[in-house]
Amino acid sequence: MVEKNSWDSIKERLHSSLTMEAWQNWVARTRFDGYDSGCLRVAVPDDATRFWLESEYAPKVSGAISELRLPVERIQYVLMNGQGTPRAPERIIVNGAPPMNEFQSLSAQLNPRFTFEHFVVGSCNQFAHAAAVAVANSPARSYNPLFIYGGSGMGKTHLVHAIGHALSENFPHFRVAYTTGDRFINEMVQAIRGDRMVAFHQHYRNADALLIDDVHTLAGKERTQEEFFHTFNELYDHQKQIVITSDQLPKNIPGLVERLRSRFEWGLMVDVSAPDLETKMAILDRKAELEGVQLPDEVRVFLATKTRSSVRELEGAFTKLVAYSSVTNSKITIGMAQQALRQMFGGTEKRITIDAIVRAVAERYGMQPAQLKQRSNAQEIARPRQVAMYLCKELTSASLPEIGRHFGGKHHTTVLHSVRKVDELRQLDPDLNRLVHSLIDSLQ
Structure with a gap:
């Protein structure tokens, strides 16, 4: 006769062969529910637990039954719904495969513009781009897994989509699965x-390559991480390519x-960081080319210098500018760009004028404002002038050419050099x- 302590004995065997986390998640809360004609009924708290016991741990359960010499021919897992009866008819794993689920096709999930051809390479992303290309050309041979990390809007998603496009083109028969961390969670819940x-x-x-974006969203979700752990192992053990993105290491x-x-650290970890000025301007050139837009040089410099954090912010500013031009049927100029993006690039700081900055810097250095506009390259004039140019770029909406005109007709490249120099010296x-901080506080 099979009694309650029989399932407890099976649980003890599972406890010795599973990790503590797995045992607590999937076994500890189960209980004996009954036995009849060779069928052992086990009550489980939810569908997820039933699934894991029926699929992942079925061999271990069968092994424990054999070792204990129990007269059990099959196990029926029932939900703890108050009466101890199953929600659905008896499920036998061999013959009870659930119906196929429908997943979005790869082409429906990948942005058609997120290809390697449209990706602008700079010092901020050169290594990550090279690794992504290598993976797309030689999956599971170059870097596996490939882990791409960086802040939001830096281009991680573009790279992982580009890998997906390239794999589909280079290996037409490849089964490429793309998802995000949030989608993986939702699909698992719906599947259960x-x-x-x-x-x-x-x-x-069964995929030949798995691309998962924003894997950090799985953090704190133990059961989903358990599922992804087994998915990772299955793919890695069969030499399938895995590409992962996250907002941090x-x-x-x-x-x-x-x-x-x-496991994420087994392969290559590469970062993408905020784009430098040259990369920003190259991105704008590419966007303008794709949109068929003429972008004046001073507008290009204005957008590149005023956006600070990410590629996404830069592209957002460009899109807003093009939309404004289309709606108002007006040509893109520096004045129009300043008007269109006034709210995007700040509020109260826009009221600070170049003349106010020149006066503040001159006073701090014990000079006359007119001296900062002289063509002299003497150190006692050049350094304060560089500081003034830097503050003009940071605190006003003026373009680099416009700033240059206020300092004796300096070329915008000279202004750019000054900005970089002061940024480096800080x-x-x-x-x-401390001096720059003090000037900013006094001006604001």
Whole structure:
């Protein structure tokens, strides 16, 4: 006779063969529910637990039954719904495969413009781009997994979409699965609720390449991480390419289980950072070419210098400018750009004038404002002038050419050099950094 302690004995065997996390998630909360004619009934708290016991841990359960010499021919998992009866008819794993689930096609999920041809390479992303191209040309041979990390809007999604496009083109018979962390979670939940986990597994674990964007969203979700852990292992063990993006390094993702963290670090980790000025202007050139827009040089410099954080912000400013031009049926000029993007590039700081900055800097250095506009390159004039140009760029909406005209007709490249010089010196010279902070506070 099979009694309650029989399932407890099976649980003890599972406890010794599973990780503590897996045992607590999928076994600890189960209980004996009954036995009849060779069928052992086990009550489980939810569909997810039932699925894991029926699929992932079925061999271990069968092994424990054999070792204990129990007269059990099959196990029926029932939900704890108050009466101890199953929500659905008896499920036998061999013959009870759930119906196939439908997943979006790869082409429907990838942005058609996010290709390698449309990706602008700069010092901020050169290594990541090279690694992505290598993976697309030789999947599972170059870098596996490839882990791309960086802040929001830096181009990670563009790269992973580009890999997807290139894999489909280079290897037409490849099964490429693309998803995001949030979508993976939602699909898993829906699959459990709809008894479609077999289809879920077939979609992801039978892929030749898995591309997952924003994997950090799995953090803190233990059961989803458990599922992704097994998916990762299945693909990696069969030499399938895995590409992952995140907003930070694996070791810095809070709530990420250690075994996933270590696996993410098995391959190559590359970062994408904020674009420098040259890369920003190259991005604008590419966008203008794609849109068939004539972008004056001073407008291009204006957009590149005023956007600070990301490629997404830069592209957003460009899109808003083009839309404004189309709606108002007006030509893109520096004046129009300043008007169209006035709110985007700040509020109260726009009221600060170049003349006010010149007066403040001159007073701080014990000079006359007119001296800052002289053509002299003497150090006692050049350095204050560089500081003034830097503040004009930081605190006003003026373009670099416009700033140059206020300082004796300096070329915008001279202004750009001054901005970079002061930015560099602020990192090296604490006194200069304090002076700049003091000037900013006084002007605002």
